[in-house]
Amino acid sequence: xxxxxxxxxxxxxxxxFTWGGEAHICRPENPDTxxxxxxxxxxxxxxxxxxxxxxxxxHSYGCNQWFNLIRDTVSHKITSIYPIDQLAPExxxxxx
Amino acid sequence: xxxxxxxxxxxxxxxxxxxWPQFWRTPAxxxxxxxxxxGGGGHGLATAYYLAKEHGxxxxxxxxxxxxxxxxxxxxxxxxxxxYLNPVSTRFYDLSLKLYEGLSQELNYNIMFSQxxxxxxxxxxxxxxxxxxxxxxxxxxxxxxxxxxxEELKFLMPLLRENSPSGxxxxxxxxxxRGGTARHDAVAWGYARAADALGVDIIQNCEVTGFNQxxxxxxxxxxxxxxIKTSRVGLAVAGHSSELATKLGFRLPITSMxxxxxxxxxxxxxxxxxxDGTIYxxxxxxxxxxxxxxxxxxxxxxxxxxxxxxxNNMSELLDLFPAFSRLKFMRQWAGTVDTTPDSSPIxxxxxxxxxxxxCGWGTYxxxxxxxxxxxxxxxxxxxxxxxxxxxxxxxxxxxxxxIDEGDSSGMDDKEALL
Numbered sequence: 001x002x003x004x005x006x007x008x009x010x011x012x013x014x015x016x017f018t019w020g021g022e023a024h025i026c027r028p029e030n031p032d033t034x035x036x037x038x039x040x041x042x043x044x045x046x047x048x049x050x051x052x053x054x055x056x057x058x059h060s061y062g063c064n065q066w067f068n069l070i071r072d073t074v075s076h077k078i079t080s081i082y083p084i085d086q087l088a089p090e091x092x093x094x095x096x
Numbered sequence: 097x098x099x100x101x102x103x104x105x106x107x108x109x110x111x112x113x114x115x116w117p118q119f120w121r122t123p124a125x126x127x128x129x130x131x132x133x134x135g136g137g138g139h140g141l142a143t144a145y146y147l148a149k150e151h152g153x154x155x156x157x158x159x160x161x162x163x164x165x166x167x168x169x170x171x172x173x174x175x176x177x178x179x180y181l182n183p184v185s186t187r188f189y190d191l192s193l194k195l196y197e198g199l200s201q202e203l204n205y206n207i208m209f210s211q212x213x214x215x216x217x218x219x220x221x222x223x224x225x226x227x228x229x230x231x232x233x234x235x236x237x238x239x240x241x242x243x244x245x246x247e248e249l250k251f252l253m254p255l256l257r258e259n260s261p262s263g264x265x266x267x268x269x270x271x272x273x274r275g276g277t278a279r280h281d282a283v284a285w286g287y288a289r290a291a292d293a294l295g296v297d298i299i300q301n302c303e304v305t306g307f308n309q310x311x312x313x314x315x316x317x318x319x320x321x322x323x324i325k326t327s328r329v330g331l332a333v334a335g336h337s338s339e340l341a342t343k344l345g346f347r348l349p350i351t352s353m354x355x356x357x358x359x360x361x362x363x364x365x366x367x368x369x370x371x372d373g374t375i376y377x378x379x380x381x382x383x384x385x386x387x388x389x390x391x392x393x394x395x396x397x398x399x400x401x402x403x404x405x406x407x408n409n410m411s412e413l414l415d416l417f418p419a420f421s422r423l424k425f426m427r428q429w430a431g432t433v434d435t436t437p438d439s440s441p442i443x444x445x446x447x448x449x450x451x452x453x454x455c456g457w458g459t460y461x462x463x464x465x466x467x468x469x470x471x472x473x474x475x476x477x478x479x480x481x482x483x484x485x486x487x488x489x490x491x492x493x494x495x496x497x498x499i500d501e502g503d504s505s506g507m508d509d510k511e512a513l514l
Contacts, residue, residue, distance in 0.1 A: 001403045015404050019394035021351070040494040044349035044437050048338035050397045073352070074397045 002076050007083070008063040020056030022046050023068045024088060050074060054088045097293035100204050119285060120292035125299050128325040129157045131476055132317055134304050134340065135332035136160025137169040138280075138462065139454050141287035141298070142469020143330055143476070148294035150470070151477035156296045157326075158288075159319060161303040161336075165284030168334050171399070171431035172462040173357050173388040175370055175378065177214040177275035179241055180504040181230050184487040185440065186237045188467055191484065193274060195466030205286030207278045208381065214275030214370045215244065215252060217266060217416075224267045226503060231270050244269045252369050253417075260415045277370060277378055277386075283465055306343055307451075314344075314450040330452045330476050332468075335397065335432030337455035346447040348455070349493045350434045353391035355459055356401030358409070358428040360385040360420070367417075372506065375412040385423065387413060390506070391433060391459065401430040433458050438498040439505040443472060443488040444481040452476050453490060460505050 002014040028034040028042055047053070053073050058066045070080040070088065080089050098104070098117045108116055131147060133140045136158045147153045160166075176196050178189035200206050218224035227243065234241040249269050250256055258266045288298055299321065308316035308323070316325045331340055335352040362383030370378040375389040389409040392402050406428060414421050435458040436442060442456035454472045457464060471482035481489060492498055 014394075014402065021395075036494045036496070040496070041347070044493040045347040046338075046349065046351055047347070048351055048395060049342075050336070050339050050352075053395065055394070071394075073395055076396070076398065 002071075002078070004057060004059075004069070004078065005081055006059045006062055006065075007067050007081060008065055009059060012059070012062060016059060016061040018058045018060045020058055020066065023054045023056045052079065056084065097204070097289065100206075119289040120298050123297045123299065125157060125159075125297065125302065125319065125321050125324055127323075129297070130155040130326070131328045131330065132156075132324060132326040133158045133330045133332060134317070135167075135334070136164045136284075136288070136298060136300060137167045137332065137334065138165065138284050138287065138465035139334075139457070139468045139472065140330070140332035141165075141284055141291055142465050143332060143454065143472045144296045144298075145287045145291040145294070146470045146473035147477060148291060148296055150473060153477055154295035156291075157324065158291070158296060158298045159302045159304055159317070160298070160300045163300055164288055164298065165281055168355075168431040168433060168457075168461055169284045169465075170281055171355075171357060171429060172280055173376060173378070173386050174277045174280040174462060175214065175275070175372065175376060176209070176278055176463045177272050177370075177372070178239055178463070179214065179216075179230065179234055179270075179272040179275065180501055181233055182499050182501065183233075183237060184484075184499055185501055185504065186234060186239055188471075188484050188488075189463060190237070190239050191470070192464050192467030195470065196278060196463075197274075199283070199286070199466060203286035203290045205282060205289060207282040207286055209276060209278040210381070211274050211276040212369055212378075213252070213271050213273045214372050215249070215269055215271045217249065217269040217371070217373045219264050219266060219373075221267060227268070227270045230504065234272075239272070240274060241270055241272045244271055253367060253371065255366060255417050255419045257416060257418055262415055264415060271369070275370060277380075280462055283462075287465075287469070304340065307448075309344075309448065312449055314448055327450050328452070328476055329450060330454060330472060331446070332454040332472070334455060334457060334461060335434045337434050337453070341446075344446070344448050344451060348442065348453075348490070349437055350442070350456055351395050352397055352432050353394075353435050354396040354398060354401050354430040355388070355391045355433045356405055356409070356428060356430045357386065357388040358406070358425050359387070360423045360425050363423065366419075371416070373416075375409050375416075376506070377413060384426070385420065391435065392430070397432050399430050399432055401428065433461070435459070437493070439501040440499040441468070441488050442490050443468070443485040444475060444490065446490065456488075458505060
């Protein structure tokens with residue numbers, strides 16, 4: 001069982017949360033001018049790292065707010081939790 | 097190869113079973129192979145076997161990071177069926193089922209394939225309509241499948257509760273009678289033994305740490321046991337495909353998830369079909385109930401599952417079969433499955449010349465082992481996708497020609513639960 005420290009509600013069990021997948025995926029600014037390759041990459045291609053993963057979570061059964069965090073996909077240890085509109089802290093970029 | 101027969105069993109029985117030969121050698125890697133297969137699970141071993149048998153390519157190495165069949169091949173619930181929806185899928189999975197039917201003879205190794213029938217239950221009218229649609233599609237494709245009434249369901253599963261206090265009703269279902277289960281370890285061991293006999297080197301405890309490329313072509317692999325030169329590499333590493341893709345410089349549309357399974361204490365025969373629905377459950381030859389459900393709800397490389405999914409699987413099981421409430425569960429584990437956006441596999445060319453993909457098997461890889469191995473071997477041997485797997489190319493995530501099997505793979509309704 002993962003416990004997640006919701007920025008608004010504090011430490012809660014993973015049951016209360018919804019996982020939202022990889023964070024910081026940017027929709028191409030002008031979809032009409034983007035080729036199939038780039039559009040497919042935006043829709044489907046994922047980092048899927050073994051190690052630190054920057055991802056989105058929503059506290060569905062609490063404050064219902066989205067936020068980002070960095071979680072190790074092997075140990076599930078959460079090293080950083082930060083607002084949805086912020087760039088990732090440096091430590092999360094080691095998979096790039 | 098030491099042939100198994102009633103005579104050989106009698107002979108070894110008389111000598112106290114002390115002289116059975118090793119099933120396969122434990123060779124050190126050579127410096128060069130015609131083909132290197134990464135991943136010593138069912139798909140990798142089957143590919144090596146068919147490369148040697150069908151294409152005469154025997155200078156093949158299978159590199160396995162851990163032990164043979166220790167990944168998803170040894171962690172699944174061993175269900176075999178071909179009741180998919182799209183023609184490209186049903187053709188492929190039915191070839192696999194047919195190969196399974198003859199596999200014990202083919203490999204001279206008993207894989208204990210038990211065609212006890214796979215039953216799906218509908219808990220809403222919408223599900224029942226979807227099943228009708230699937231059964232029609234299957235019959236059109238020449239694959240037997242038939243709708244079941246509630247009475248027929250209760251005849252097949254006397255312990256099934258039709259309407260549960262949680263409000264769940266049963267509306268009907270369908271069965272594929274040729275479906276069933278097999279001994280999953282035996283599939284890996286049988287292919288390994290047969291491939292080894294044809295000259296394939298199976299190298300365990302050998303992790304691939306990198307690839308050597310020259311002008312966009314693969315020329316070798318770096319391993320924990322040294323470098324190996326090769327011009328053709330087949331990747332069959334399931335949940336770890338993204339890691340190897342990163343080493344090769346491309347990305348895959350794969351999310352690695354934990355898929356759990358668990359077994360109960362053994363009891364007398366209580367369930368003689370495979371039930372496939374919000375959970376899937378069957379009774380093993382030893383009498384244990386073998387139970388699985390959907391994946392955990394976030395990506396994971398930990399080969400263990402989380403508690404909410406265990407509780408969910410249990411409550412689903414007891415909702416269907418209240419009689420099982422006194423059973424103790426003995427073991428629980430998880431495999432790292434490589435899920436794709438459309439619940440169909442990715443096979444064929446990769447962006448790197450000479451590297452071929454066999455991944456994206458998600459929650460449905462075990463049933464696909466024989467056909468996956470046969471078509472992947474053909475793809476590597478001829479340098480072009482086998483016609484049966486052409487539609488499963490990585491390219492479909494650019495072209496948009498997805499093959500949605502979310503319903504048939506069970507991903508849709510299982511995800512909807514949490």
